[in-house]
Amino acid sequence: MDSKQIAEAMRLKLPVRYNGITYQQITEYILWYDAAGTRRTSVSLLDKNSHSITRAPADRVELVAQEGGTDEQYHQRDPAREL
Secondary structure, eight states, X not given: OOHHHHHHHHHHTOOEEETTEEESEEEEEEEEEOTTSOEEEEEEEEOTTSSOEEEEEGGGXXXXXXXXXXXXXXXXXXXXXXX
């Protein structure tokens, strides 16, 4: 995911997938430098039960598509209407 996609997913609290596991939402976007001085990006992912956080490389995380709709429709949904 790129920075804009991450920011939007965080704002809307959209579920994401990393290593085949679906997470409830992204809670943090982290910019850091490794030992070689290369800039890296990571995200913190909240599990479905809200019990643990997993840190993952941002470029290996993807949005979860909504069942019965397209990705574009999923990004435009209003989470407040689902309550």
